[in-house]
Amino acid sequence: MPDIPETALPEPFAGWFARRGWSPHAHQRALLARAADPATLLIAPTGGGKTLAGFLPSLIELGSAPAPGLHTLYVSPLKALAADIRRNLEVPIAEMGLAIRVEDRSGDTGAAARARQRVDPPHILLTTPESLALLLSYPEAPRLFGGLARVVLDEIHALAESKRGDQLALCLARLRRLAPRLRRVGLSATVEDPPALARFLGPETRLLVADPGPDPDISILESETPPPWATQGARYAAPRVMELIRAARTTLVFINTRAQAELFFQALWAENAEALPIGLHHGSLGREARARVEAAMARGELRAIVATGSLDLGIDWGDVDLVIQVGAPKNVKRLVQRIGRANHRYNAPSRAVLVPANRFELLECHAALEAVRARDLDGAPRPPGPLDVLCQHMLLTACAGPFEAGALLAEIRTAGPYAALSRADFDACLDFCATGGYALRAYDRWRRLMERDGLWQLRDPRRAKAIRMNVGTIADTETLSVRMKGQFATLGEIEESFAASLSPGDTFLFGGQTVRFESLREMVVEVTKHPSKDPKIAAYMGTKLATSTRLSHRVMDLIADPARWDGLPPHTRDWLATQAEVSRLPEPGRLLAERFRRGGRWHLCLYGFAGRNAHQTLGLLVTRRMETAGLDPLGFVANDYALLIWGLDEVTDPAALLSPEGLREGLEGWLGENAVMKRTFRAAATIAGLIERNLPGRRKSGRQATFSTDILYDTLRRHDPEHLLLRVTRAEAAHGLVDFDRIEEMLARVSGRIDAVRAPHVTPFAAPLLLETGRVPIRGQAEARMLAEAAEALMAEAGLAR
Amino acid sequence: MIEQTVTLAGARLTARGSGALWWAERRLICVADLHLGKSERIARRGGALLPPYETRETIARLAAEIAALDPATVLCLGDSFDDMASADALPEADRAALAALARGRDWIWLAGNHDPAPHGLDGGRAETLALGPLTFRHAALPEAEPGEISGHYHPKLRVALRTGTLSRPCFLCDRRRLILPAFGAYTGGLDLGSSPALAALIEPDARAILTGAPCVTLPAFRASA
Incomplete structure (x- = not known):
């Protein structure tokens, strides 16, 4: 950083730092120098002391004789992080003799403590976006936040990627209105587009980018034997990974899904002859089980943790010296953030090893490594703030007190994601909150707001409790x-x-x-x-992140350029060469469509390089078109690189199935009936308060909720297709699980240049797909044919045939 | 295959893919378990809010069958309403639609466990109805005479195919009786394979006729997955 203002620390801070032998980092001093600025976004790599940087100005302003009242609000995505920060802050506060009260508040805070906090707040309150939204929904909010001086938003890069961030941005807009002199500080890890994140933080935000530190030391675990064709578990690599763990002090092993984490953890233990302490951490484990592992890690008692994204955020562990990523990195930015968790001391290079679990992943690991070296981070721009979150915000705002529509709209437009919100969309949300929308207006329960004397308010103030119960934007899986x-x-x-x-x-x-x-x-x-070491069922599903667009393109470029294969192991080079011989290599700007016959069925393999979710959607759309064309598809399976469809007939003209108009029409039409769309709708309907996630006093079973939202969805599609929540659902379908934007991206990239190949047999690239899990059967004409056949055969067998 | 024929106690009957039963000789259409007003009842009791359109949908499907077959008699096998109050609360438009369907035909409501008492809708009422060789009632009696036609159980069958299992509402019939699937929308179902009570009612060589397209006949127990 060129222009670091040399702000000296005041006492007792300077002395406290000196006694510990610490000196503040450049960015910590810079943030202090800018303490009076209305908004600052600090971007520093993991381990850069961001959190302390965020708090220093507050501690100094509050000092030894603070006035009562809330001074600083700290928001983090994790409850555990808030509690941990509180403990970390209490040490310097006690040692410097500051009279600062710090408390945390989350869903786990007791009711009595929460009520007291609303009346007698601490100087520094540590909380989560959801708890903040709740606090703002109480009539006391203006008094509570009126004197707020600073708000510190931690791990904002993670929050800004989800609806939690959109909700937080709305709460921030509200806070600025309640406390006009509020200063905002955002703390973020390395991101691809810092100015976009600054806009998220609201107007007048200045960027402060810390020195990114030395390049990480990353390698790929290469083995003599090729990785398996298609397993995702990387079991084969467990002995080598165990060796790495033995040689390191403390290792974090990241794995993409919970099921894979369970399997790999088991495989590691089978190799762990000396019984090194190794823990497991993932989002399906109970809170206590996770806390135990975290505490053991913090005490330095573990040699390794096998974790999923559940450890992507959170507590800094100083002595992790190795990060191992098992399976495809999927996303370069996330990989960089994960790698940053090793050698969590500033200015020391992080050490990381990538472990590909199959052949395509090996290519992806190489491509990701190149991207990290080129500092080429991926990431799609966030779409404008979603309207379901806005509906929830309106309802919660009404819980705090009546509002005037124009004033609320002006306030909402100061939130980054909603800066371009139109009056029409705003009014549509307001109408939804007031009536439930055209098709549902007959129901009292959905008429929640009413306008009286120009002010919008709750029709029935007793509904406030139920509305508050529904706070939050994290979609529950049942x-x-x-x-x-x-x-x-x-x-x-x-x-x-x-x-x-x-x-x-x-x-x-x-x-x-x-x-x-x-x-x-x-x-x-x-x-x-159960003593069995051989479970019949390999755990549960979990979300599947798709490989990012940027990284997919890099993989494609690597495959298409034999000059760059030198860095690849011999078995992988052979695999690529054989593919070129038997069929051909996929090329950037073209789409390879292979077909071959195997096991009495015709297979069609489309190498879209558009990510798993988009391929899944493409599978639904293309098989539907095949059904119409009488090509009797039987099923399909997708991975991040390709889509494989099988059926009774040969597809001689794949281009006909891939016309953009036809696919778009399919998305609008029958895809609407798809379970993925229904799930998307259910998430939006829950957030917007159309269905309630927690009924006071009882819990609806997931299946009941699914049943009624599916019916709601069908009803709205039939009777009110322009309903607000259907619009939200369609907008969501552009990314996420449906990911239609990536299909569009692929179609634009290919623009009709399709290489149709009829291969003599299964090809080297298609073989992994035959082993891929998650096959989707098609319930169409082919099934009808088989049902009729089965009926005939069974009747004959039973001697009932006429 | 949109329908299958069955003979019961000498009467030739047609099981329709829609879930309705057609007795051509008497020009009689028979449907079971309409459960009209189900969403209204659930909402009234404070449960999940289902939209009110399922009643309209059930009536529309019934209207399509009536238009296709032009029956002289429409016979509802009980549980036509989800409870007595939902018969009273039936929206005016639905009431009018039912009246229009009934015009020029005989309409008979049999009592079911959900709607045991008389309601205000047009048509005759009965507990059971004997017509020629057949006896119609809501729920099958284990010791019934041959020729019994009933509903109540909402039977479904899961069938294993090469591509996976498939589950559909179905008719069940053996030499003595025929059990209809529920005609109402959102009425759920009872899988033959997991319901001993239902399985005990029918003989081992009973047939299941799967509704939907194609409408096919299968040996009920052998096909159950």
Whole structure:
């Protein structure tokens, strides 16, 4: 940083730093120098002491004799982080003899403590976006926040990528209105587009970019034997990973999904002859189980943790000296942030090893490594603020007191994601909150706001409680808790859809042990310990992140350019060369469409390089068009690189199935009936308060909720297709699970240049797809044909045929 | 295949893919378990809010069958309403639609466990109805005489195909009786494979006729997955 103002620390801070032998980082001093600025976004790599930088100005302003009242609000995405920061702040406060009161507040805070905090707030309050939204929904909010001087938003790069961030931006706009002199500070890890993040933080935000530190030391775990064709678990690499763990002090092992984390954890233990302490951490484990692992890690008792994205954020562990990424990196930015967790001391290079789990992933690891070296981060720009979040914000605002529509609109437009909100969209949200929308206006329960004397308010003030219960934008997957039979403590949670697939006696991996499913009662899955080392079912689903557009393009470029294959291991070079011989290599700007016959079925493989979610959607759309064309498709399967479809007939003209108009029409039409769209709608309907996630006093089972939202969805599609929430659902379909934007990107990139190849047999690139999990059967004419055949055969067999 | 024929106690009947039963000789159409007003009842009891359109949809499907077959008699096998109050609360438009369908035909409501008492809608009412060789009632009696036609159970069948399982509402019939699937929308179903009570009612060589397209006949127990 060129222009670091040399702000000297005042006492007692200077002395405290000196006694510890610390000197503030340049960016910590710079942030202090800018303490009076209305808004600053600090971008520093992980381990840069960002959080302390954020708090220093507050601690100095408050000093030894602070006036009562809330001075600083700190918002982090994780409850655990808020609690941890509180403990970390209490040390310097006590040692310097500052009279500053610090408290945290989250869903776990007791009701009495929460009520007291509203009346007698601490100087520094640490909280989450959801708890902040709740606080703002109380009539006391203006008094509570009126004197607020600073707000510190931690890990804002993570929040800004989701609806939680959109909600936070709306709350921030509200805070600025309640406390006009409020100063905002955002703390972020390295991101691809800092100015965009600055806009998220609101007007007048200045950027402060810290020295990114030395380049990380990254390598790819290469083995003599090629990685397997298609497994995602990377079991084959467990012995090598165990060697790396032995040689390092403390290792973080990141794995993409919970199920894979469970399997890999088990594989590691099989290699762990000396029983090194290794822990497991993922989002389905109970809070206590996770806290135990975190605490053991903080005490330096663990040699390694196998974790999913559940450890992407959070507590800094100083002595992690190695990060291992098992499986495809999927996203360069996330990889960089994960790697930053090693050598968490500023100015020391991070050490990381990438472990590809299959052949395509090996290519992806190489491409990602090139991208990290080129500092070429990926990331799609966030779409404008979604309207379901806005509806929830309006309802919560009404809980705090009546509002005037024009004033609220002006306030909302100061929130970054909603800067371009149109009056029409605003009015549509207001109308939804007031009536439920055209098709639902007959129901009282959805008429929640009314206008009186130019002010909008709750029609029934008693509804405030239910509205507050519904706060938040994190989509619940319907989960059931898992409990050891005869014990009370919860082991964790599994998805309801997975639980529904279990029969008593089935065994599955959970929390690193094999358990046996006993029964399901009242939303609790009862299990017993089971000695089997060979569980029948490999745990549960979990979300599947698609490989980013940028990284997919890099993989494509690598495949298409044999001059760059030198860095690849011999078995991978052979694999690529054989593909070129048997079929051809996919090329950038073209689409390879292979077909071949195998096992009595015709296969069509489309190398779209558009990510798993888009390929999944493309699979639904293309098979539907095949159905119409009488090509009798039977099913398809997708991975991040390609889509494989099989059916009874040969597809001689793949281009005909891929016309952009036809695919768009499909998206508008029948794809609307798809379960993924219904899930998208359910998330939006929950956020907007159309359905309630927590009914006071009882919990609806996930299946009931699914049932009624699916019906709501069908009803609205039929009777009110322009309903606000259907508009939200369609907008969401552009990315996320449906990811239609990536299909559009692929079609634009290819613009009709399709290389149709008829291969003599299965090709080297298509072979992994044949082994891929997650096959989707098509319930169409082919199934009807088979049902009719089965009926005939069974009737004949039973001697009932006429 | 949009329908299948069955013979019961000498009467030739047609099981329709829609879930309705057609007795051509008497020009009689029979439907079971309409559950009109289900969403209204659930909302009234404070449960999940289902939109009120399912009643309209059920009536529309019934209207399509009536238009296709032009029956002289429409026979509803009970549980036509989700409870007595939902019969009273039936919206005016739906009431009018039912009246229009009934014009020029006989309409008979049999009592069901959800709607045991008389309601104000036009048409005759009965507990059971004997017509020629057949006896119609809401729920099957284990010891019934041959020729019994009933609803109540909302039977469904899961069938294993090479591509996975498929589950559809179905008719069940053996030499003595025929059980209809529910005709109403959103009425759920009882899988033959997991319901001993339902399985006990029918003989081992019973057939299941799957509704939908194609409408096919299968051996009920052998096909159950």
